[in-house]
Each structure stands twice: as structure tokens, then as C-alpha cells.
Amino acid sequence: MSESEKIEKSGYKIIDVQEVYAKSRHEYPLSRNAAVYWYFNNLNKPLPLTTDAMLGAVDEEVEILSIGLSKVHEDEIANHEDIENASIHLKIIPSTKITFLSNFYKFVIVLDMKPSLFSSVRSESDLGVNEMIRTVIGVIKSLVSSCPISSKVSFSPKVYITVLAFCPHCKPLVSQVLLQGVCTTETNIEEVTKSLKEQFDKFISNFIEVRCLINEEYNGQDSFPLDVDQMGKVPHASAHLINMITYGFFAMNLLPDVASPGIVIVSDGVFSQPDPINLDKLLTQLRNASVRVFVINMSEVNNGNPSSLNDFGVLSSSDFLHFLTTATVGACLSKRDIDLIDRTSKETANICQKRLFFIRIQPLSLFGVVHQSKFEFPQLKKKYIEGFPVKVNAAELISVRLREGYVIERLQLIPKGEGQINVYLSVPWRDSVKIAYIIRSPWPFNNNKSTYVDISIEGNYSVLHDLICARNQALPSKLLTLMKTQFWKHLASLTETDKLLLHFTSFLSNPIFFNIPNSLKQGVNLFDLASHPNASSTPQLSTQLNPNDVELSEFAAFWEPTVMIDIRMWRKWLHVHQIILVLEHERPIAENVYYPNASGRYVSITARKATTDITLHFLGQYSSFVLVESLSYIKFIYEDDEKSEKPCSFCVIKVAANGPLFILKLAFLGGTSSVIRHKTYNDLRMKLLNLKLPISDSERENFSRSIQKQFRNDHSLNESLGKTGKSRSRVGSAVEINLCTQIKTPLQHALVRYDDLFNGKSDSPPSASLQSHLALKYLLYRRNIWTIQPCSQYSLSSRSLGMIASVLSKKRQNEGFKFAYGCQGFVNMVIELDMTEKNSTIPSCSLENDPRENELLSCLVQYVLLPPTSNMHGTSERISENGEEEDNENSETDQELQLITECWVEPQHGFVETEDDEKQDLAGCTSQEITKAVIPIDTPSVQ
CATH class of the missing domain: 3.10.330 (Vcp-like ATPase; Chain A, domain 2)
Known part of the structure; x- marks a missing residue:
């Protein structure tokens, strides 16, 4: 019964x-x-x-x-x-x-600024871009309004809004970020929308101005060549949607981690079909990060009916957009949906709140949302592929499938007999093609009994024939061949995912897996990785361990897959968090960091001592055992602070170090309580921030002496040296300093680095040399070129500029900047400045009811010093390999030396708030003003 x-x-x-x-x-x-x-x-x-x-x-x-x-x-x-x-x-x-x-949401709204929006008109005085910004404002207002979910309960989450303008055919000289990370509420919505409209109008004005200048330059020519410096490389049409979502994903990473993410594409819906490989990569990236994609189709007013944007033949790819949003558990909206929000009842949630706030593990069709295609497709057929048993709890299996984009279509309970539950899941694989995944499990779930899985595919006959019947046959189309390959790779990945799921969930099934051998308790690492590139990537048992130990071999066999798994796929099985640190650099800073030595080479900025202290000393003691020395660690988690003999879960700690930049990835076993996860995360973070780096007397003495040595013979820099004496004496008298500084922004994606020197033009940054093209499009940017004229009394060289660069870096250090990168003469220093709503119409937001209640949103600032260059008759030249300027018919006194600095700023709203005396020159600045505020600070040191 x-x-x-x-x-x-x-x-x-x-x-x-x-x-x-x-x-x-x-x-x-x-x-x-x-x-x-x-x-x-x-x-x-x-x-x-x-x-x-x-x-x-x-x-x-x-x-x-x-x-x-x-x-x-x-x-x-x-x-x-x-x-x-x-x-x-x-x-x-x-x-x-x-x-x-969710208590917190973060949405990145990306405006698809295609040329069709500038030419499509609803009336003689209205462009498509004007309709777009009105729609965006309507969406934001609808999200911050009260969200009633019943007659007695109203839901009011925190909503962070970022608005981007994406221009595929032109590289604008103004920021494409209209708003970033604004905590929007009913009290500040008018100020937010007013600022958004002003920024949008400014962007459109600058965009049109740049286009007119380019048109005038090529006016009268037979062809219209694209100047790479002005226009940038025009991407292929098939990459447009991929690039736009990737741009939004980059902006998403800059918003608080505690918020549920979503990307909102506002477009006329005209897209070229992306190639299958890039599409699968994009979907995998979005699903792993739990990012839902929403599309507001401006060319449809309701259910495929055309709007004014169709006056010029714009045909929306509505069926493909429906596939994209469904594959990421998002939704499609029409312009009419937004226009009708004001007419809907205030007693129920509006359509934007229902689609963007409500997170469901069931299909939208269950909630009455049905996509109506404008095309008629033949009847879809279903083809069974395979079935097999999986010795995994059905709940674990369903959780993994949901992370891969599957939704629960329906449930079937069979209570008679022993009881059984059938869970029908599906995922859109291509437009009008979906994969059905049926789980048959005992009910209630039983870990001791197997779960049976059936996989089938649903689509039209021609697709099923190409994928299934013609599996071993050559297809006439390369696209079909590629699609067939991707399909069978997807099925193979399901099997591999299930194997690793079974592996991880068996952690507590055998005491050998969590009973640490005595040799590992002494700090010996479990595995070694080959250092030479041609060696096998399979980890080998450490040479310090006994390979004949049976229990050790079983222990190593369980943890070996943890070393080999791709870190980008961790989120399928594990809950992932990260800690980003900038370590204290080696002291003293070598002279040849800023200018080349006699052989033409630069010295890199490193943090070996700090890295060693963390990887070998701290993490070795903090973790339960070392998986791979300096790379991977395992921390067992106990419910009552290690008083139990048996852990309840484990955490994988993965280290990635690149000079002073140090990143720790924490991966918890799936199903671990969020309270336990965040407690472990905060405990590790605080212990890292409390680490100290001792400085010996010789190091302090060398540090002071190196500064004096650099400017001993340069009387023009004595004043600057005196200004930095306060900080120098403070460092010189310190016994120990903080070993690391935490950076909240994902610096590994936003860090500005250059591969080689470039033409020192001041009008635009060198996108070909910049590793992160997304940072180029997103961050605010300003370059300053300091030209030193030749003088008959003094002989100029790259070493002279190197000494000036050293003073500038010292000034930045006094302001709190930290070295994040230094290689081949390129030096990057970073700092995060707190932003406040003081005197601002748009407040930066702190998280109420959050343990970090007093924490303000920060603004990442990067200060980049470039290698010295020489300029002769207006032409910029690279310093030669031997460290001297390249020889030519002119003498050295005819050359001009250039020192180039750059300031990259995250476009955060608000004003800089600081009480430090060294940062008072930046206090009260907006993010746009920070790039200009550095110039008067640096000028006395250079002149």
C-alpha cells in the first residue's frame, strides 16, 4: 500500500x-x-x-x-x-x-546594430534603431516592476543590467558599453533609462560620424576598400551571431557570481546559419555556465507576423532563433510582447518576468508557450538508436542531462508492483531535430539498482536517413558530413559523461578511495606529469611511491581521471568556483624589465617565491593530499569539521599560474550543499589573503639601492624619485607584506597583453597584437605617447626611457597597482577601485542581505607600459635586437625616443571612492575620466 x-x-x-x-x-x-x-x-x-x-x-x-x-x-x-x-x-x-x-539576476542585453536597422523605417522620421532602444527600455522597466506570483506573494529580486551595442562592420572609436552592472530598481529606473538613452544617442552620433569620415575618404573611388585600422576585419556572416553571444558572455563574467545569468539579444532576427562546430562549442559553453539566451525579435510583432522592419525585405530566422533559445532553456519574444506589457494586469507577472525570471526544468509547452513556425515541415519521425543500463542514481543522471541542455518533457509513474518511474527528456540538437533521452528507474530511486536509458532521435525522414542509415556512407555535402560527425560525437560524449558520473558518485562506496595512504600524508604528490612536450599526457604514479602497493594502486586509479579531465567540462559533474589573485612580484625589479640588455632581451616579471609559498607550503598543508605537485590538490570535506572518519564530499583545487597572475579553480562533487561549498570557498579565500611574504634585510636593501642606481646619473628624474621616497621608506622598513591581492574581475580574460610591438599610432590600439580582442571592444582605452626630443647636451637611449618607465611604475605601485604581467618589455599593472553612488544618478549596487553587504562593485584599471621605441622623420621604429636603435643615415641625435603608456578601464558606472592619500588624484572620477586623470600624474615624471 x-x-x-x-x-x-x-x-x-x-x-x-x-x-x-x-x-x-x-x-x-x-x-x-x-x-x-x-x-x-x-x-x-x-x-x-x-x-x-x-x-x-x-x-x-x-x-x-x-x-x-x-x-x-x-x-x-x-x-x-x-x-x-x-x-x-x-x-x-x-x-x-x-x-x-533566484534572489539575484544578471542580464546582458546585446543590441544587434546591423546596417538593416539604420535603413528600415516605420515612418519617414523613425529608424529601426530608435524602435530598438525603446524596446530595451521597456524590457528593463518590466523587469524591475513588482512581480506578483500569487494573490498574496510578490517577488522582488536584485537585477543587474549591462547593455552593449554590437557593431559587426565597424570598429567604433567609442565604447560599445552603454551600461554595465547597474543594479536597477523601481526607485532609480528613470535615471537608468535616461542615462541609457543618452549613452545610446552618443554612440549613434559617434558611429555615424566615423562612417561619414570613412565615406568621404573613399568618395569617388570605384571600389570601397576596407581599411583595417579604421574598419577592422569584417567577420564572415556565419560568425555574426557567435561573436555577438561571445561578446555578451564576456560581459556576463564581469557581473556578480551570485546572480543567475542570461543574455538578451535584441535584433531584427536576420542571421546566417553558424557552422555546426562553432555552434556546438557555443552551446556547450553557455550550458556549462548555466547561461540562458533570450531573443527579442524586432522584425516580428507576434507569432511570425512582420513588423515595420520588413518593409525592405528583412526575413527573420525565427525558427533558428527558437532552436537557439530552446537549446539554452531560454525563450523568444516579439516586439509586440514588449509593447503590450503596459496593458497587462498588474496582478500577475508580465511576460518579460515570466520568461527571464522563471527558471524551469520542464518545457515551456507545459506552461502554454508554443512556437508557431512560419514554414510547414513534413511530419517528424522518431528513430530508436540505442539503450543500455547505467549504474547511477537517476537523480544524478537527470542533473547531468539538465546541465547539458535537456529538459523534462514528461514523467510517468507506475506505482504497481515494485514501482517504476519513466522520465522523458529531450534536447534540441538542430532546427526541427531533437534527441530524446528516456530514463527508466525504480521508484523511489534506489542506488543499488541500475537505471535504464533509451536514446532516440526525432526529425524529418531525410535527416534521419543521413544520420542513421548512411552512417558509414559518404554524403554528397560537406555540411551533412560534418553534421553526421557531430551527431555521433554527441552520443559518444553522453556515454563518456555517464562513465565519469558513475566514477565520481562512487567516491563513498569504497573506503580505499578516501583513506589516504601514509606516504601521501607526508606531502608526497600522487602523480607526476611529464615535462617534455612529446611525452604522454597520461599521469604517472610518483616515483617516490611504491607501485606494488595494492591499496595505493586502487587509490591512484580512482583519482587518475580527475587529473585528465578537461577543466572546461568540469561543470557537467562538479560545482566550480574560482579565486583570482595577483601575487607579490620578485624584488628588486630588474632594470631590464623596461629596456633591453646588451643582447636585446628583456627580463620578465615573476613571482616565484610567492608561488612556491602557496603551492608547496600552504596548499600542501591545507589540502588532504597533493594530486600533482604545484598543479592539483584534493580537499576532503567533513560535515563536522574533520571529526568524522568518513568525508561527505571532496573538492578539487586546480592551480594556474602565469607570472604574478594566479588562479585557483575549486570544483566540488555534484550535490554538495551550497552552504558547505561557500563555507569552504570563503575559508580558503581568507586564508590566502592572510598569507604574508617576509622580506629579508638584503632584499630590502637591494630594493632601495636599485631605485637609487637607476636614477643616479639622471638629474631630470631626481624630483620624481623624491616624490616616491615616502613609499620607498615604508617598503624598506617592512618586515613582511601581503603575499597576494584578490581580483574580483576575471582577469585572465580581461588582461591586456601584447605579443609584439606595433606601430605607435595614437588613434587606435593594435588589435592584431592584442591577445584579447573582446577586451579591445569592451574596455575603455587611452594611449599616451611621450616623445623625448634629442638634445645636444644629453645622449638619449632606450635605457633613459627605461628609467622613466621605472619611475612611472613606482608611482603606480604607490597608488596600489600590482604587477600582473611583464614580458618582452610589456608591463601591465592592475588595480580594482571601489565605485560608489556618490553624486551619481545611477548607483553602483551592493548586495543587500548578503555577507558582503558593504562590498561595492569595483572598477578594474590596467596601466600598460610598452617597450621604448624610436621615431625618425615621423616613422616609429622598434629597438634593434642588440638593444640599440637601428642604424641609418641619420645620427642618433636625429632620432626621437617614444615612451608609450596605455590605460584600460572597465566601464563601470559610479565614482571612485577612496580614502588613500596616494589615490586622491583618482577620487571622484568616473570610469571615463580615469583614463585622462593619469596624464597629469605622469607628466612631472617625464618632463
């Missing part, structure tokens, strides 16, 4: 729940593991009705906001005066609609 039957026989009435709204109990986003476990733990289980209707209130991850019942049942419950003693139980059934919400 089932539990429901027992309760009914006891005289209780069971009411089926129609809809449930739930959210995370904490400030962290709700993981798919937690959502799946809560759902299936409460599925078909009668629970007593309480006054607050908090179904499953004992769950530490999920909090119920509202429960929806039929009108008849709501009236019946309302008639009970004593709800606590009412003989009523509630039950979630397979058809119950489950909606999850």
Missing part, C-alpha cells in the same frame, strides 16, 4: 498541486542538483497543509514561495478556520508545474 493510500484511509483528503514557485534559501543560485533532488524527493509524497503552505520547508536548499491550487480547492481550504488541524494533505504530481526563482 502506497503512502497516499494510507493517508486517504486515515480520513485525510489529498489535493493535487497545480503549480509551485520555489527559490534558493541562500544568496547563491540554486544548483540543478538541488532543484532535481527537491523535486523528486517531494514528488507524489503527501505532505500536511500548514498555515504558511511551506511545502518541504525542512529542505536546506529550497524555500517555497507559493503553491497554486485549483479554484475549487482554494475555496475549500479558505473555508477551514483551523488550517493546522484541517484533514488536508498536498501532493506534487508529474503534471505539476515547477518554477524556480
Whole structure:
């Protein structure tokens, strides 16, 4: 007899729940593991009705906001005066609609600024771009308005908004970031939209001005060549959508990690089909980061009907956009949907809130959302591919499939006999093609019994024939051949993913896997990796260990896949967090960091001592054992702070060091509680920030002496040296300093680095040399070129410029900048400045009800020093390999030496807030003003 039957026989009435709204109990986003476990733990289980209707209130991850019942049942419950003693139980059934919400959201709105939007008109005085910005403002206003989810409950999350303008055919000389990370609320929405409109108008004005200048330059020519310096390389049409979403993904990483992410594309819907390989890579990247994609189609007013943008033959790729959004659990909206928001009832959530806020593990068709295609397709057919057993808990398997973009289409409960549940999942694989994944498991879930899986594909006959029947045959089209290859790779990846899932979930099944051998307790690493490039990538058992030890071999066999797994795919099985640090550099800074030595080579900036202290000393003691020395570590997690003999989970710590830049990736076993994960994360972060780096007397003495030596014979720099004396004495008298500084921004993506020197033009940065092209498009930028004229009394050389560069770097150090990169004469120093809403119409936001309540959003500033260059008769030359200027018919006195500095700033809103005396020159500056504020600070040191 089932539990429901027992309760009914006891005289209780069971009411089926129609809809449930739930959210995370904490400030962290709700993981798919937690959502799946809560759902299936409460599925078909009668629970007593309480006054607050908090179904499953004992769950530490999920909090119920509202429960929806039929009108008849709501009236019946309302008639009970004593709800606590009412003989009523509630039950979630397979058809119950489950909606999850988040406390924080972050949305990057990307405006697709294609030429068609400038030519399409609704009236003689209205362009498509004007319709676009009005639609964006309507979306933002709808998101920050009150979100009622029932008659008694209203939901008001924190919403961070970034708005970007994406121009595929022109490299603008102004920032494409219109808003970044603005915490938008009902109180500041008018100021936000006003600022957005002003920035948009400024962007359009500058965009048109640049285009007119280019048109005038080539006016009268037979052809219109593209100047790479002015226009940039025009991307292929098939890469347009990929580049636009990648640009939005870059901006997404700059927003708070605690928020649920989403990218909103505002476009006329005209896209070329991306190639299958790049499309699969993009979808994998989005799914691994749990980023949902939404599209607001400006060329459709409702269900495929054309809008004014179709006046010039614009044909929207609505079916492909529907596939893209469905594959990332997003949604498509039309312009009419946004226009009608003001007419909808204020007693229910508007359509933007329903699509962007509501996170569902079930398909939108269950909620009444059906895509209507403008084309007629032949009847779709289904083809069975394979079936096999998997010895994994069905909840774990479902969680992994959801991370890969699958949704639960329906559930089938078979309570008779031993009980069975069939879970029908599917994922869009191509337009009008989807993969069906059926899980058959004992009910309730049983870890001791196998789960059976059936895989099939659904599509039209020609697609099924090419993929299945012609698997071993040559296809006439390269595109079809590539599509067939990608399909079978996808199926193979499912099998490999399931194998690793079984491997990780068996961690607690055998004590050998978590009983650390005595040799590893002494600090010996478990594996060695070959150092030479031609060696096998398979990790080898450390030479310090006994290979004949049976238990050690079993222990190593379990942890070996952890070393080999691609870190980019961790999120399929593990919860991933990261800590970004800038380590203290080696002291003293060598002279040849800024100018070449006699052999024409530069010295790199390193942080070997700090790296060694963290990897060999601190992490070796903090972790449970060392997986690979200086690369990977394992930390066992206990429920009661290591008092238990058996851990409840584990954490993989992966280290990536590149000079002073030091990144730690923390990966927790899937299903680990968010409370445990963030407690471990914060504990490790605080211990790292409290580490100290001792400086010996000789190091302090050499540090001071090196500064004096650099400028001993340069009387023009004595004044600058005196100005830096305060900081120099402070460093000289210190016994120890902080070993590292945390950077909140993902510096590995935004760090400005150059591969080689370039033509020192001041009008545009060298995109061909810059490693991160996204940083070029996103960050605010200014280059300063200091030209030193030849003088008959003094002989100029690259060493002279190197000494000036040393003074400038010292000034930056006094302001709090840290060395993040230094190689081949290129030096990058970074700092994060706190931004405040003081005197600003748009406030930077702090996280209320968050442990980091007093933490302001920061602005990343990068100061780049470039190698000295010589300029002769207006031509910039590279310093020759021997460290001297290249010889020519002119004498050295005819040459001009150039010192080039750059300032790259994250376009954060607000004003710089600082109490440090060294940073007072930057206090009160906006992000746009920071790039200019550096010039008067540097001028006295150069003149």
C-alpha cells in the first residue's frame, strides 16, 4: 500500500498541486542538483497543509514561495478556520508545474546594430534603431516592476543590467558599453533609462560620424576598400551571431557570481546559419555556465507576423532563433510582447518576468508557450538508436542531462508492483531535430539498482536517413558530413559523461578511495606529469611511491581521471568556483624589465617565491593530499569539521599560474550543499589573503639601492624619485607584506597583453597584437605617447626611457597597482577601485542581505607600459635586437625616443571612492575620466 493510500484511509483528503514557485534559501543560485533532488524527493509524497503552505520547508536548499491550487480547492481550504488541524494533505504530481526563482539576476542585453536597422523605417522620421532602444527600455522597466506570483506573494529580486551595442562592420572609436552592472530598481529606473538613452544617442552620433569620415575618404573611388585600422576585419556572416553571444558572455563574467545569468539579444532576427562546430562549442559553453539566451525579435510583432522592419525585405530566422533559445532553456519574444506589457494586469507577472525570471526544468509547452513556425515541415519521425543500463542514481543522471541542455518533457509513474518511474527528456540538437533521452528507474530511486536509458532521435525522414542509415556512407555535402560527425560525437560524449558520473558518485562506496595512504600524508604528490612536450599526457604514479602497493594502486586509479579531465567540462559533474589573485612580484625589479640588455632581451616579471609559498607550503598543508605537485590538490570535506572518519564530499583545487597572475579553480562533487561549498570557498579565500611574504634585510636593501642606481646619473628624474621616497621608506622598513591581492574581475580574460610591438599610432590600439580582442571592444582605452626630443647636451637611449618607465611604475605601485604581467618589455599593472553612488544618478549596487553587504562593485584599471621605441622623420621604429636603435643615415641625435603608456578601464558606472592619500588624484572620477586623470600624474615624471 502506497503512502497516499494510507493517508486517504486515515480520513485525510489529498489535493493535487497545480503549480509551485520555489527559490534558493541562500544568496547563491540554486544548483540543478538541488532543484532535481527537491523535486523528486517531494514528488507524489503527501505532505500536511500548514498555515504558511511551506511545502518541504525542512529542505536546506529550497524555500517555497507559493503553491497554486485549483479554484475549487482554494475555496475549500479558505473555508477551514483551523488550517493546522484541517484533514488536508498536498501532493506534487508529474503534471505539476515547477518554477524556480533566484534572489539575484544578471542580464546582458546585446543590441544587434546591423546596417538593416539604420535603413528600415516605420515612418519617414523613425529608424529601426530608435524602435530598438525603446524596446530595451521597456524590457528593463518590466523587469524591475513588482512581480506578483500569487494573490498574496510578490517577488522582488536584485537585477543587474549591462547593455552593449554590437557593431559587426565597424570598429567604433567609442565604447560599445552603454551600461554595465547597474543594479536597477523601481526607485532609480528613470535615471537608468535616461542615462541609457543618452549613452545610446552618443554612440549613434559617434558611429555615424566615423562612417561619414570613412565615406568621404573613399568618395569617388570605384571600389570601397576596407581599411583595417579604421574598419577592422569584417567577420564572415556565419560568425555574426557567435561573436555577438561571445561578446555578451564576456560581459556576463564581469557581473556578480551570485546572480543567475542570461543574455538578451535584441535584433531584427536576420542571421546566417553558424557552422555546426562553432555552434556546438557555443552551446556547450553557455550550458556549462548555466547561461540562458533570450531573443527579442524586432522584425516580428507576434507569432511570425512582420513588423515595420520588413518593409525592405528583412526575413527573420525565427525558427533558428527558437532552436537557439530552446537549446539554452531560454525563450523568444516579439516586439509586440514588449509593447503590450503596459496593458497587462498588474496582478500577475508580465511576460518579460515570466520568461527571464522563471527558471524551469520542464518545457515551456507545459506552461502554454508554443512556437508557431512560419514554414510547414513534413511530419517528424522518431528513430530508436540505442539503450543500455547505467549504474547511477537517476537523480544524478537527470542533473547531468539538465546541465547539458535537456529538459523534462514528461514523467510517468507506475506505482504497481515494485514501482517504476519513466522520465522523458529531450534536447534540441538542430532546427526541427531533437534527441530524446528516456530514463527508466525504480521508484523511489534506489542506488543499488541500475537505471535504464533509451536514446532516440526525432526529425524529418531525410535527416534521419543521413544520420542513421548512411552512417558509414559518404554524403554528397560537406555540411551533412560534418553534421553526421557531430551527431555521433554527441552520443559518444553522453556515454563518456555517464562513465565519469558513475566514477565520481562512487567516491563513498569504497573506503580505499578516501583513506589516504601514509606516504601521501607526508606531502608526497600522487602523480607526476611529464615535462617534455612529446611525452604522454597520461599521469604517472610518483616515483617516490611504491607501485606494488595494492591499496595505493586502487587509490591512484580512482583519482587518475580527475587529473585528465578537461577543466572546461568540469561543470557537467562538479560545482566550480574560482579565486583570482595577483601575487607579490620578485624584488628588486630588474632594470631590464623596461629596456633591453646588451643582447636585446628583456627580463620578465615573476613571482616565484610567492608561488612556491602557496603551492608547496600552504596548499600542501591545507589540502588532504597533493594530486600533482604545484598543479592539483584534493580537499576532503567533513560535515563536522574533520571529526568524522568518513568525508561527505571532496573538492578539487586546480592551480594556474602565469607570472604574478594566479588562479585557483575549486570544483566540488555534484550535490554538495551550497552552504558547505561557500563555507569552504570563503575559508580558503581568507586564508590566502592572510598569507604574508617576509622580506629579508638584503632584499630590502637591494630594493632601495636599485631605485637609487637607476636614477643616479639622471638629474631630470631626481624630483620624481623624491616624490616616491615616502613609499620607498615604508617598503624598506617592512618586515613582511601581503603575499597576494584578490581580483574580483576575471582577469585572465580581461588582461591586456601584447605579443609584439606595433606601430605607435595614437588613434587606435593594435588589435592584431592584442591577445584579447573582446577586451579591445569592451574596455575603455587611452594611449599616451611621450616623445623625448634629442638634445645636444644629453645622449638619449632606450635605457633613459627605461628609467622613466621605472619611475612611472613606482608611482603606480604607490597608488596600489600590482604587477600582473611583464614580458618582452610589456608591463601591465592592475588595480580594482571601489565605485560608489556618490553624486551619481545611477548607483553602483551592493548586495543587500548578503555577507558582503558593504562590498561595492569595483572598477578594474590596467596601466600598460610598452617597450621604448624610436621615431625618425615621423616613422616609429622598434629597438634593434642588440638593444640599440637601428642604424641609418641619420645620427642618433636625429632620432626621437617614444615612451608609450596605455590605460584600460572597465566601464563601470559610479565614482571612485577612496580614502588613500596616494589615490586622491583618482577620487571622484568616473570610469571615463580615469583614463585622462593619469596624464597629469605622469607628466612631472617625464618632463
